[in-house]
Amino acid sequence: MNTIIHSQGMEEALSGLLRKYSISEPQDFRLTQPYSSTGLSLLPGYSLIGASITENQIPLLTWRLKRKFIELKKIVQDSVIENVRMFRFSSMGSKDEWEWPWLLYREMDLCEFIGNGKIVSLNAVISDNKAGNAILRLDNNIICSIEISTQMPSGTDLVDRHEIIAQRGVASDLVVDTMIPQDSIYTYTDKGEQRYRDVDEELFGFKEFQIDHIRSAFQVLKQGELVQEWQAQHKRLVNFIKSAFESEKERKKITFN
Amino acid sequence: MKPIKIAMLSLTHGHTRKYYQTLKENPKLEWLAVFAESEQVRDVFLKANYDIPCYLDEQEMYEKHLDIEAVVMASANNKHLQQFRECAKRGIHVLSMKIPSFDMDEYAEIEELVEKAGIVCQVELEMHYNPVVTRLNQIVSEGDLGKIRSVNATNITLSPVWAFPWQGIPEESYGKRVPLCTGDKRFRGGSLSDHPHVFDLIRWLTNSEFDYVYAEAGANIRPDIEVEDTLLINGKMKNGTNFLFDPSWSRLEERLEIPGPGWEIYPKRMEVNVNISGEKGALLADCFGPNVYHNGIPNDRYTVQYTYFDEWIGMMDEFVDCIRNKKTPKINLKWHRATIEAMNACYESIALGKIVYL
Numbered sequence: 360m361n362t363i364i365h366s367q368g369m370e371e372a373l374s375g376l377l378r379k380y381s382i383s384e385p386q387d388f389r390l391t392q393p394y395s396s397t398g399l400s401l402l403p404g405y406s407l408i409g410a411s412i413t414e415n416q417i418p419l420l421t422w423r424l425k426r427k428f429i430e431l432k433k434i435v436q437d438s439v440i441e442n443v444r445m446f447r448f449s450s451m452g453s454k455d456e457w458e459w460p461w462l463l464y465r466e467m468d469l470c471e472f473i474g475n476g477k478i479v480s481l482n483a484v485i486s487d488n489k490a491g492n493a494i495l496r497l498d499n500n501i502i503c504s505i506e507i508s509t510q511m512p513s514g515t516d517l518v519d520r521h522e523i524i525a526q527r528g529v530a531s532d533l534v535v536d537t538m539i540p541q542d543s544i545y546t547y548t549d550k551g552e553q554r555y556r557d558v559d560e561e562l563f564g565f566k567e568f569q570i571d572h573i574r575s576a577f578q579v580l581k582q583g584e585l586v587q588e589w590q591a592q593h594k595r596l597v598n599f600i601k602s603a604f605e606s607e608k609e610r611k612k613i614t615f616n
Numbered sequence: 617m618k619p620i621k622i623a624m625l626s627l628t629h630g631h632t633r634k635y636y637q638t639l640k641e642n643p644k645l646e647w648l649a650v651f652a653e654s655e656q657v658r659d660v661f662l663k664a665n666y667d668i669p670c671y672l673d674e675q676e677m678y679e680k681h682l683d684i685e686a687v688v689m690a691s692a693n694n695k696h697l698q699q700f701r702e703c704a705k706r707g708i709h710v711l712s713m714k715i716p717s718f719d720m721d722e723y724a725e726i727e728e729l730v731e732k733a734g735i736v737c738q739v740e741l742e743m744h745y746n747p748v749v750t751r752l753n754q755i756v757s758e759g760d761l762g763k764i765r766s767v768n769a770t771n772i773t774l775s776p777v778w779a780f781p782w783q784g785i786p787e788e789s790y791g792k793r794v795p796l797c798t799g800d801k802r803f804r805g806g807s808l809s810d811h812p813h814v815f816d817l818i819r820w821l822t823n824s825e826f827d828y829v830y831a832e833a834g835a836n837i838r839p840d841i842e843v844e845d846t847l848l849i850n851g852k853m854k855n856g857t858n859f860l861f862d863p864s865w866s867r868l869e870e871r872l873e874i875p876g877p878g879w880e881i882y883p884k885r886m887e888v889n890v891n892i893s894g895e896k897g898a899l900l901a902d903c904f905g906p907n908v909y910h911n912g913i914p915n916d917r918y919t920v921q922y923t924y925f926d927e928w929i930g931m932m933d934e935f936v937d938c939i940r941n942k943k944t945p946k947i948n949l950k951w952h953r954a955t956i957e958a959m960n961a962c963y964e965s966i967a968l969g970k971i972v973y974l
Contacts, residue, residue: 379643380641380643381643426923426924427906427907427908427923429923430907430908430921430922430923431908433921434908434910434912434921438912438913439877439910439912439913439921440910440911440912440913441912441913525912527912527913527916528910528911528912528913528916529910529911530908530909530910530912530921531908531909531910532906532908532909533909534906534909535909535918540906541902541905541906542906543748543751543901543902543903543905543906544748544751544752544755544899544900544901544902545899545900545901546755546760546761546897546898546899546900547897547898547899548760548761548896548897548898549896549897550760555748555751555755556906557747557748557750557751558747558923558924559747559926560745560746560747560750560926560927560929560930561926561929561930563747563750563751
């Protein structure tokens with residue numbers, strides 16, 4: 360699973376960044392399970408969906424430090440596209456790396472993060488906890504569709520799409536006329552086609568989700584006020600996940616105050 | 617480690633603003649001052665709200681900040697020699713822009729100044745700190761592609777001449793007014809002078825030097841500038857690798873005086889793409905992709921919004937390390953000399969209409 364690999368290297372990389380930028384380093388911290396009993400546990404929020412959070416457990420909204428989402432948020436925030444009306448998000452992962460609620464957690468947070476609004480309603484349809492979708496509305500009246508699947512074959516990278524439709528302009532993390540994310544390097548050798556996407560020189564060698572994890576841990580340690588903010592957001596997202604299943608079961612739209 | 621006390625000179629180079637965030641955020645650097653070459657340049661800097669003392673007189677800046685240890689020489693190419701003389705006299709380390717000088721006598725003088733003063737001079741070739749290039753180099757050195765047979769590399773951009781006018785003035789970009797070739801009204805100093813990366817990259821990837829080059833300039837996309845804006849180059853390295861380069865300003869731009877949103881007409885304002893054919897396979901790389909995309913303000917045009925640009929972090933880390941630990945930068949003047957010589961050979965090839973050996 361995403362949360363249980365390469366812990367030592369990631370922790371060393373985080374320590375390196377903290378030293379480089381003169382940020383105080385906690386005496387004891389873990390980026391992966393099992394949790395540290397005495398120190399900080401800095402884990403992606405979705406992996407804590409079923410757990411009760413202690414004050415030493417910081418659910419990380421790792422995708423918020425991903426550059427493509429930072430840029431999409433800037434495009435909305437700086438009104439490069441004006442009067443956003445609709446999001447079309449999609450996220451398809453493999454079942455050995457992702458659980459369906461994890462991806463929903465991530466995408467719902469991205470709706471609020473990029474859209475700068477709060478979810479006020481949702482209606483979800485889900486099949487066997489493996490594939491489904493949700494329609495959400497934010498308090499700034501943006502409507503959002505989220506398509507989630509964990510039916511991709513083992514070893515497949517996450518295939519996602521984030522399209523933002525506004526009164527003036529559209530923004531997306533996919534190139535026009537394509538359906539899947541592009542990579543930076545493609546090689547064609549006896550090993551077949553291989554793809555590489557490297558986005559961070561300071562953390563070169565880590566996979567993208569590991570980079571997001573390390574960067575988000577660095578950010579909460581640098582910017583202490585994020586701890587409470589992300590803990591509170593985690594509770595909301597967990598509640599939305601429950602509501603999504605309730606919506607499926609009851610076949611009704613759920614609204615939030 | 618004690619932070620390096622650093623200043624910026626001139627602020628007229630196209631990469632100037634890319635340094636601001638790194639100079640401000642890197643705890644190994646203490647940004648003391650800037651020298652702006654004109655009131656207009658100063659006003660643009662002040663609008664960025666960095667709260668750093670800004671001088672219109674270079675000497676005044678040095679006199680008021682006697683503790684400056686290093687500078688980013690963000691100036692036009694024809695200003696470099698004089699600024700190097702001043703830095704060498706004061707024992708100040710230099711992060712030089714991509715072209716210290718095209719005049720090889722001047723280049724030799726700069727090398728001598730640096731050597732005698734015992735200062736660090738690192739040349740800004742930021743692609744060395746780009747994660748895609750790091751991966752590219754790793755794949756090549758691990759031998760997955762076998763021996764490299766052929767490289768096709770682009771360094772294509774819009775033209776910066778409207779925002780950074782010196783890049784369109786032959787004396788300021790090339791150092792003197794040299795016609796491209798007999799009967800041509802244009803002069804050296806355009807897009808070729810702006811794009812050394814591919815020349816540097818192939819030396820690094822193949823561990824070989826240039827054998828010969830052939831270059832041909834096309835008619836200008838912008839007929840109203842007096843330097844070249846399209847050209848193609850091919851040739852061979854000494855180890856037999858052949859290459860094709862496109863270092864053109866072939867992406868049109870709005871003629872903005874200050875770069876900003878809506879600068880590009882073509883969606884992607886800058887690309888460095890590399891195709892490699894080796895004995896065991898092939899590789900395609902986009903050093904600045906993928907990104908995010910929009911068709912928003914100000915012109916409602918489809919536009920690439922870059923998600924990369926942390927090259928300056930690694931580059932400044934190396935600069936600091938070299939100063940504090942008395943190391944030689946990867947891209948030092950001696951290494952870079954062969955890149956400048958190859959670029960000059962391309963201009964010569966355009967003038968002669970034939971292959972030029974190095």
